[in-house]
Amino acid sequence: MTVLRRSVIAAAATLALPAVALADTAKVYRVGILSPAPPDQNVLGPDMTRAFAAYGYVEGKNIVFLRASAQGNVSRLPGLVDNLVAQHVDLIVTGSYPAAKAAKERAGNIPIVVTQSGDPVKTGLAASLAHPGGNVTGVSEIASELTAKRLAVLKEAVPSVRAVAVLWNADDFGMTLRYQSAEAEAPSLGMLIVPLGVHAPNDFATAFAEMTKKPPDAIMMVTDVLTNLNRQSVIAFAAEHRLPAIFEYAYLVHQGGLMAYGPNISEIFDRAAELADRILKGAKPADLPLELPTRFDLAINLKTAGALGFKFPQSILIQATDIVE
Amino acid sequence: MSEPATPGSRPLRRPLFQKYFLVLFVAVVVPLLINSASETWFSYRDQRLLLSERLRAEAGAAASKIHGFLADITDQLQWTVQLPWVAGGEEQHRLDILRLMRQVPAILDVTSVDGHDIERLHISRINPDVVDSGIDRRGDPAVQGARAGRIWYGPVTLYEGSEPHMRIAVAGSREIDGITIAVINLKLIWDAVLAIHVGRSGEAFVLDDTGRLISHPDLNLVLRGADDPAAARLNELRVLALAHGGVAEGSDAEQRSVIAAMAPIPGPNWTAFVEEPVVEAFASIRAALWRTGYLLLAGAVFAAGLGYLLARWMTGPIRLLERGAEQIGAGNFAHKIEISTGDELERLAHRFNAMAGELAESQERSERIARLKRFLAPQVAELVEHSDHEGLLDSHRAEVVAIFCDLRGFTSFAGVAGPEEVIGLVQEYYEALGAIITRHEATLTCFMGDGLMLLLNAPVPCSEPALRGLRMAAEMQQAVNAVIEAWRKRGYAIGFGVGLAKGLATVGRIGYEGRSDYTALGNVVNLASRICAAAEDGQILIDAATAAEIGDAFPLIALGTRVLRGFAEAVPVFSVATQQEPANAHEDSTE
Numbered sequence: 001m002t003v004l005r006r007s008v009i010a011a012a013a014t015l016a017l018p019a020v021a022l023a024d025t026a027k028v029y030r031v032g033i034l035s036p037a038p039p040d041q042n043v044l045g046p047d048m049t050r051a052f053a054a055y056g057y058v059e060g061k062n063i064v065f066l067r068a069s070a071q072g073n074v075s076r077l078p079g080l081v082d083n084l085v086a087q088h089v090d091l092i093v094t095g096s097y098p099a100a101k102a103a104k105e106r107a108g109n110i111p112i113v114v115t116q117s118g119d120p121v122k123t124g125l126a127a128s129l130a131h132p133g134g135n136v137t138g139v140s141e142i143a144s145e146l147t148a149k150r151l152a153v154l155k156e157a158v159p160s161v162r163a164v165a166v167l168w169n170a171d172d173f174g175m176t177l178r179y180q181s182a183e184a185e186a187p188s189l190g191m192l193i194v195p196l197g198v199h200a201p202n203d204f205a206t207a208f209a210e211m212t213k214k215p216p217d218a219i220m221m222v223t224d225v226l227t228n229l230n231r232q233s234v235i236a237f238a239a240e241h242r243l244p245a246i247f248e249y250a251y252l253v254h255q256g257g258l259m260a261y262g263p264n265i266s267e268i269f270d271r272a273a274e275l276a277d278r279i280l281k282g283a284k285p286a287d288l289p290l291e292l293p294t295r296f297d298l299a300i301n302l303k304t305a306g307a308l309g310f311k312f313p314q315s316i317l318i319q320a321t322d323i324v325e
Numbered sequence: 326m327s328e329p330a331t332p333g334s335r336p337l338r339r340p341l342f343q344k345y346f347l348v349l350f351v352a353v354v355v356p357l358l359i360n361s362a363s364e365t366w367f368s369y370r371d372q373r374l375l376l377s378e379r380l381r382a383e384a385g386a387a388a389s390k391i392h393g394f395l396a397d398i399t400d401q402l403q404w405t406v407q408l409p410w411v412a413g414g415e416e417q418h419r420l421d422i423l424r425l426m427r428q429v430p431a432i433l434d435v436t437s438v439d440g441h442d443i444e445r446l447h448i449s450r451i452n453p454d455v456v457d458s459g460i461d462r463r464g465d466p467a468v469q470g471a472r473a474g475r476i477w478y479g480p481v482t483l484y485e486g487s488e489p490h491m492r493i494a495v496a497g498s499r500e501i502d503g504i505t506i507a508v509i510n511l512k513l514i515w516d517a518v519l520a521i522h523v524g525r526s527g528e529a530f531v532l533d534d535t536g537r538l539i540s541h542p543d544l545n546l547v548l549r550g551a552d553d554p555a556a557a558r559l560n561e562l563r564v565l566a567l568a569h570g571g572v573a574e575g576s577d578a579e580q581r582s583v584i585a586a587m588a589p590i591p592g593p594n595w596t597a598f599v600e601e602p603v604v605e606a607f608a609s610i611r612a613a614l615w616r617t618g619y620l621l622l623a624g625a626v627f628a629a630g631l632g633y634l635l636a637r638w639m640t641g642p643i644r645l646l647e648r649g650a651e652q653i654g655a656g657n658f659a660h661k662i663e664i665s666t667g668d669e670l671e672r673l674a675h676r677f678n679a680m681a682g683e684l685a686e687s688q689e690r691s692e693r694i695a696r697l698k699r700f701l702a703p704q705v706a707e708l709v710e711h712s713d714h715e716g717l718l719d720s721h722r723a724e725v726v727a728i729f730c731d732l733r734g735f736t737s738f739a740g741v742a743g744p745e746e747v748i749g750l751v752q753e754y755y756e757a758l759g760a761i762i763t764r765h766e767a768t769l770t771c772f773m774g775d776g777l778m779l780l781l782n783a784p785v786p787c788s789e790p791a792l793r794g795l796r797m798a799a800e801m802q803q804a805v806n807a808v809i810e811a812w813r814k815r816g817y818a819i820g821f822g823v824g825l826a827k828g829l830a831t832v833g834r835i836g837y838e839g840r841s842d843y844t845a846l847g848n849v850v851n852l853a854s855r856i857c858a859a860a861e862d863g864q865i866l867i868d869a870a871t872a873a874e875i876g877d878a879f880p881l882i883a884l885g886t887r888v889l890r891g892f893a894e895a896v897p898v899f900s901v902a903t904q905q906e907p908a909n910a911h912e913d914s915t916e
Binding site: 121128129130131142145146148149151152156185188189278283287288289290291292294295296314315318319321 | 416419420423424426427430431449450451452453454483484485486487488510512513544545548549550
């Protein structure tokens with residue numbers, strides 16, 4: 001139904017476009033998109049462009065996206081924010097907590113729409129869900145709770161799992177919250193967490209070495225820009241060592257990961273684009289409540305499972321919304 | 326037309342044109358006005374009713390859509406309570422619930438309770454599943470509610486003060502059956518609400534039984550929580566609608582003036598609302614009002630035109646009549662009033678024309694009578710005029726009695742007396758004669774100073790003209806004697822003589838245009854004149870023909886023949902014996 005609604009809106013927007021173009025020929029919105037990651041499967045990429053298009057924004061016509069990527073180096077984010085401010089953007093959409101934090105600290109009054117930044121209330125980006133206050137709104141993630149759920153799903157898929165190696169960017173507060181949540185919930189699931197916090201791409205070699213030395217029963221990768229940059233090696237390592245691995249987003253399963261459980265990314269981008277649309281039309285971010293994801297995807301890769309030599313139980317198959325054959 | 330200063334042409338205080346125009350205008354406009362006003366009122370009422378009905382129906386449809394959304398969920402939940410709880414049966418139950426959650430994205434988590442109200446399963450999208458927690462759920466209102474009524478809808482709660490959630494509990498039909506309690510993310514009703522369109526820009530929203538906003542096309546309103554002023558306005562609408570039978574006018578979340586209708590959503594005790602901006606809802610009513618206005622204006626213009634034309638139509642002929650009356654009044658009887666309206670006015674114009682003709686005729690006649698009266702006694706003149714005997718005055722030969730009389734000694738009197746005395750005498754003399762002449766209907770042909778000539782039997786014939794003439798003469802003599810007696814006493818020797826003759830004469834009018842007299846020509850006139858001349862003071866002389874007619878009606882004295890001037894032979898003359906025969910009655914008298 002949501003897809004249908006969006007396409008209806010898109011169609012309406014397309015129809016209304018000449019009028020919009022006529023009325024606002026002068027107004028071309030400048031939207032900065034800030035992410036630590038390069039523009040592929042994240043907030044910088046075509047998914048976000050499509051989400052904006054559903055609300056009548058056509059890149060190059062009535063909107064210009066100024067994409068600012070830290071290329072995996074979080075320390076570059078403040079400079080990128082300054083750069084966007086210098087280019088007089090009307091709005092900044094951020095992906096990841098460090099990007100949101102940098103924008104909030106340096107963008108002054110420019111409205112910010114945050115995505116993939118964990119729980120903005122818990123991380124202090126916003127006052128509350130209903131009344132964010134300040135200049136930040138966006139889509140919250142029920143991230144910390146979902147970490148425990150992810151462990152449970154992993155255990156359900158592979159009941160023998162006990163020791164789980166958690167890979168996360170230890171420099172990202174949002175990601176650390178997720179790790180902490182995993183650590184807290186694991187005992188009740190009869191699991192043991194092997195913390196493998198990383199700070200830089202080079203740390204992955206160390207992590208892999210550690211896992212080789214003392215193999216865990218499974219891997220859980222907390223997805224942020226740093227881990228995302230190294231996703232291929234993580235997937236490859238898991239395959240090589242025949243370790244079941246669970247991720248947060250479905251696209252990693254499409255790239256060979258065994259399974260992923262997390263909020264639907266299209267929905268997040270759709271909500272973010274709608275909030276951005278309202279802000280561009282004059283609403284104040286302080287009046288726009290933060291939204292929570294309502295749809296969750298369980299993605300599984302049957303091929304990877306086959307390679308690992310096991311079959312998903314029926315309960316997992318029932319829940320799966322995205323099955324890679 | 327220049328208005329002469331006649332009484333009829335004073336400036337009118339209230340001209341007929343004005344009155345007619347006003348009356349006709351009012352006669353058309355007032356019923357039109359009343360009709361339009363009532364029509365508009367009724368149409369407004371009907372439209373208003375129709376609008377309310379339509380909005381009510383839309384609200385009903387919206388309510389059933391929302392109810393459908395919830396019914397889908399409860400139907401699905403119903404399946405999960407079919408399977409009885411047996412030892413080790415959790416897995417089957419869990420699979421059922423996982424399937425359910427796969428199908429219904431709005432379900433956030435599910436709690437399964439067995440026949441003893443013990444929690445057996447808790448499955449969540451966010452938290453790890455819990456199997457056989459063994460929690461006693463007997464005190465849970467969801468359990469109690471479902472046991473009491475099969476389906477229980479919990480109150481709406483806001484997750485972290487923002488996103489609305491609600492618990493729904495469904496119990497199996499048997500006591501031993503379990504209960505499924507599901508937490509529903511009400512944000513997902515949004516799709517259903519968003520799909521409802523009312524009119525062009527109307528929308529739908531849902532409030533719960535406490536007036537809290539559950540769903541609205543503007544999701545932000547819902548997520549802002551319970552204390553939002555915009556959401557509070559919607560609750561005010563609900564209060565208004567409750568007070569006004571389900572339809573009310575008020576302002577919506579965006580402070581637009583709207584008309585809203587409500588319909589209850591059975592089950593959770595919610596209310597579905599549809600609202601339409603007043604501007605849009607009343608567009609057709611407004612259009613109808615404009616239409617009526619234009620019609621009224623057209624009607625008024627038409628009425629004015631019609632009134633003007635009709636008033637002109639009425640007053641035009643009246644003006645013509647007025648002008649005609651003026652013309653006739655001025656004596657222009659030949660003036661014809663031309664009106665051919667085919668109605669009473671035309672008839673009136675004909676009357677006017679006829680009246681003018683009659684007036685002309687009457688004036689002519691009166692002029693004629695006046696003329697006749699100069700020589701005829703008034704009653705004879707009337708008779709001549711009215712008896713259509715115009716021919717009487719035509720020249721013809723008739724047997725007439727001619728009578729001459731004059732004063733004796735007048736010439737010498739006039740020589741010595743003053744003019745006042747002369748005129749005074751003549752005046753008295755003619756006054757004395759006039760009445761007698763008139764009474765005897767004699768025709769006066771002319772005055773000659775102190776003498777005058779009279780005719781009888783012409784132009785109007787009479788019986789015994791000679792006798793009548795003689796009687797008249799006698800009376801005249803008596804009357805004149807009374808007059809002249811006084812003058813004699815004053816020392817003036819004045820007498821009076823009369824002569825009558827009868828015979829054929831030519832009678833008729835002589836004279837010229839505007840001045841004509843009736844007279845007789847012929848021997849008899851000369852004879853009478855001569856006999857009169859021959860008469861002495863106090864004597865009435867008559868000729869033989871007269872005497873023959875008189876017979877012995879009067880005592881006559883034959884005076885023998887007399888030679889009279891102009892007559893070849895001597896003419897026999899008779900004297901009429903009156904009371905006082907003059908002393909010298911037998912003397913010859915010549916001029």
